[in-house]
Amino acid sequence: QVQLVESGGGLVQTGESLRLSCAVSGSQFTLNTIVWNAFVWYRRAPGKERDFVARISVDDATTYQDSVKGRFTISRDNAKNTVYLQMNSLKPEDTGDYYCNAEGRIATTPFSLLPWGQGTQVIVSS
Secondary structure, three states: OOEEEEEOOEEEEOOOOEEEEEEEEOOHHHHHOEEEEEEEEEEEOOOOOEEEEEEEEOOOOEEEOHHHOOOEEEEEEHHHOEEEEEEOOOOHHHOEEEEEEEEEEEOOEEEOOOOOOOOEEEEEEO
């Protein structure tokens, strides 16, 4: 089955930057059955629900949560099967667990989001 593995989180000071990575992997058979539509980043702040952060579609259209516009950039590298989230000018309120996911179709079955993985933790100290 397909796996989405997040990495790149860490502890930083206010104003610093991090780049998160989401590696897409799986068996060749499974990956060959998937038609991708978009990739997304979500985050869950301490004590809060998981919330949308950014989305990039196959045609490169992007959308962002208002609070991260101008600071975060979502991108993808098709050759490396990796999705990125560049986070600049980080603030304490950006602290949380960050998760990637995808939209598309597996064989003939469409999906909005795959099962959530472990995520990667971001802590921004003041």
